[in-house]
Amino acid sequence: MTEIYGIHTPPFEFIEDKIILxxxxxxxxxxxxxxxxxxxxxxxxxxxxxxxxFQPVEPLNLPKEITSSLLIEFENPIVIDSGMKKxxxxxxxxxxxxxxxxxSPEKPLDxxxxxxxxxxxxxxxxxxxxxxxxxxxxxxxxxxxxDPLVExxxxxxxxxxxxxxxxxxxxxxxxxxxxxxxxxxxxxxxxALSIKEEDLSETxxxxxxxxxxxxxxxEIYRKKKSPIKGGTKFxxxxxx
Amino acid sequence: MLDRVLYGGVTLSDLxxxxxxxxxxxxxxxxxxxxxxHSLKDRVSKDRLNTISKFVYFLFLLVGFLIVLPILEFRISxxxxxxxxxxIIIGFASQSIVTNLISGIFLTFERPFRVxxxxxxxxxxxxxxxxxxxxxxxxxxxxxxxxxxxxxxxxVFTGNIINYLENIARRFEYDVGxxxxxxADEAMEIIKELIEEHPMALKNPEPQVFVESLGSxxxxxxxxxxxxxxxxxxLRMELLWKxxxxxxxxxxxxxxxxxxxxxxxxxxxxxxxxx
Numbered sequence: 001m002t003e004i005y006g007i008h009t010p011p012f013e014f015i016e017d018k019i020i021l022x023x024x025x026x027x028x029x030x031x032x033x034x035x036x037x038x039x040x041x042x043x044x045x046x047x048x049x050x051x052x053x054f055q056p057v058e059p060l061n062l063p064k065e066i067t068s069s070l071l072i073e074f075e076n077p078i079v080i081d082s083g084m085k086k087x088x089x090x091x092x093x094x095x096x097x098x099x100x101x102x103x104s105p106e107k108p109l110d111x112x113x114x115x116x117x118x119x120x121x122x123x124x125x126x127x128x129x130x131x132x133x134x135x136x137x138x139x140x141x142x143x144x145x146x147d148p149l150v151e152x153x154x155x156x157x158x159x160x161x162x163x164x165x166x167x168x169x170x171x172x173x174x175x176x177x178x179x180x181x182x183x184x185x186x187x188x189x190x191x192a193l194s195i196k197e198e199d200l201s202e203t204x205x206x207x208x209x210x211x212x213x214x215x216x217x218x219e220i221y222r223k224k225k226s227p228i229k230g231g232t233k234f235x236x237x238x239x240x
Numbered sequence: 241m242l243d244r245v246l247y248g249g250v251t252l253s254d255l256x257x258x259x260x261x262x263x264x265x266x267x268x269x270x271x272x273x274x275x276x277x278h279s280l281k282d283r284v285s286k287d288r289l290n291t292i293s294k295f296v297y298f299l300f301l302l303v304g305f306l307i308v309l310p311i312l313e314f315r316i317s318x319x320x321x322x323x324x325x326x327x328i329i330i331g332f333a334s335q336s337i338v339t340n341l342i343s344g345i346f347l348t349f350e351r352p353f354r355v356x357x358x359x360x361x362x363x364x365x366x367x368x369x370x371x372x373x374x375x376x377x378x379x380x381x382x383x384x385x386x387x388x389x390x391x392x393x394x395x396v397f398t399g400n401i402i403n404y405l406e407n408i409a410r411r412f413e414y415d416v417g418x419x420x421x422x423x424a425d426e427a428m429e430i431i432k433e434l435i436e437e438h439p440m441a442l443k444n445p446e447p448q449v450f451v452e453s454l455g456s457x458x459x460x461x462x463x464x465x466x467x468x469x470x471x472x473x474x475l476r477m478e479l480l481w482k483x484x485x486x487x488x489x490x491x492x493x494x495x496x497x498x499x500x501x502x503x504x505x506x507x508x509x510x511x512x513x514x515x
Contacts, residue, residue, distance in 0.1 A: 063439050066468055118436075119468060120443035130468045133443045175505040 012087040051101035053080045054189045055211045057092040070175040071131035078168045090136040091151040123238035152187035155210045160195045177232025180217040181209035255303045258308040265304025269297040340377040343397035353403045363400035410472045417458030422492040440475045442466040
């Protein structure tokens with residue numbers, strides 16, 4: 001059970017392994033403190049509502065916002081036959097955002113992550129895309145025992161519209177379109193990969209939770225226009 | 241007073257109307273180009289936005305002039321004749337300006353770099369800096385020492401241009417020497433782990449660590465790492481020192497140059513003679 005996600009009023013304290021979060025109320029202001037490894041953030045906050053929301057957000061902000069794309073690589077390639085449609089479960093990295101309740105709902109007060117951070121290149125150096133990188137196992141059922149502070153569950157629908165079987169080693173998403181849902185125990189989202197032709201596949205997200213009664217997370221990039229042409233769908237032209 | 245004739249049939253009121261029309265054209269042109277800048281700033285690159293907004297502004301100015309000229313009884317045909325003669329005179333007098341102008345137009349179409357790109361103009365020994373503005377006759381840059389540099393477009397267009405941000409990823413490499421008695425496999429493993437741990441060292445294209453040569457004083461390792469072009473320099477600065485420290489913490493040292501000297505005749509020295 002994770003007590004971190006949701007709306008909190010001070011005093012609030014969360015300590016687990018590497019992370020220490022404290023929100024205290026002193027002299028009609030909140031004092032927010034976060035410690036993660038050697039990184040310490042202290043912010044006195046003057047707010048009318050004196051409430052803070054902790055929730056998972058798109059993994060694009062840390063260590064630096066340099067891309068809008070997320071590449072998920074499968075540890076074992078998935079083979080899908082011609083004309084088949086199948087939902088599999090994989091994982092994706094999480095960043096945790098702290099929001100003030102009230103004005104500027106998409107502007108986080110703090111951002112941190114416990115997930116491994118790595119970037120990769122999809123395609124070639126001239127026309128390719130720098131992507132946030134994540135390696136995952138795949139499963140036919142919702143994976144258990146995941147740490148919801150580190151990774152979320154992605155229900156990925158794969159459709160092979162070509163006339164031959166295909167091997168899927170990776171999927172690339174325009175993460176500006178991520179629709180993350182969460183509850184106390186898990187974080188999840190629904191995505192899709194449509195294999196259309198040789199070297200032409202398309203990915204996107206569904207605005208639905210993986211299970212009922214999950215809460216929709218705020219989207220930091222909802223209003224920001226994606227640098228990728230075609231909105232929040234990503235066209236994979238350099239292989240899957 | 242407003243009916244006072246200035247020349248031909250042009251009165252003072254005509255002149256005032258013309259000034260007002262031009263003023264309105266400037267105001268509308270500025271307002272619309274500003275509006276375009278605001279509405280397109282997230283969708284269009286900075287340099288293209290500059291060109292579009294300037295074009296719109298000058299278009300309004302031109303429309304203003306075209307309205308005003310008949311009011312002031314200027315004949316466009318007369319302008320063309322006068323302009324032709326004037327053009328020849330100006331053409332001879334300002335050859336370099338025209339060359340820069342044409343180079344600027346070609347640069348706009350070819351687009352070898354954009355605003356905010358890190359470029360070196362004039363080849364290897366040229367000017368290195370960040371492009372601030374691509375104007376019609378010159379390109380302005382800010383060097384990393386913070387110096388403002390204006391380069392005529394003719395020099396930009398005819399010289400070599402190295403654009404460090406044109407491709408999205410860039411590679412750098414290190415030569416790391418270790419002692420012969422150190423385990424090269426262990427050293428390579430340590431370096432690979434350090435690269436893997438760093439977020440900005442790209443997973444793909446895969447980094448390479450291998451024994452490059454057996455040198456006179458050290459086993460020379462070659463380390464090749466790809467990084468996003470924007471993060472290339474910070475990563476290159478950071479990683480080398482980390483490699484050195486990590487190798488030393490694991491008992492692997494980067495040796496000094498060594499030379500073994502053999503004497504043809506053995507030196508007969510007592511131990512207590514050595515000072």
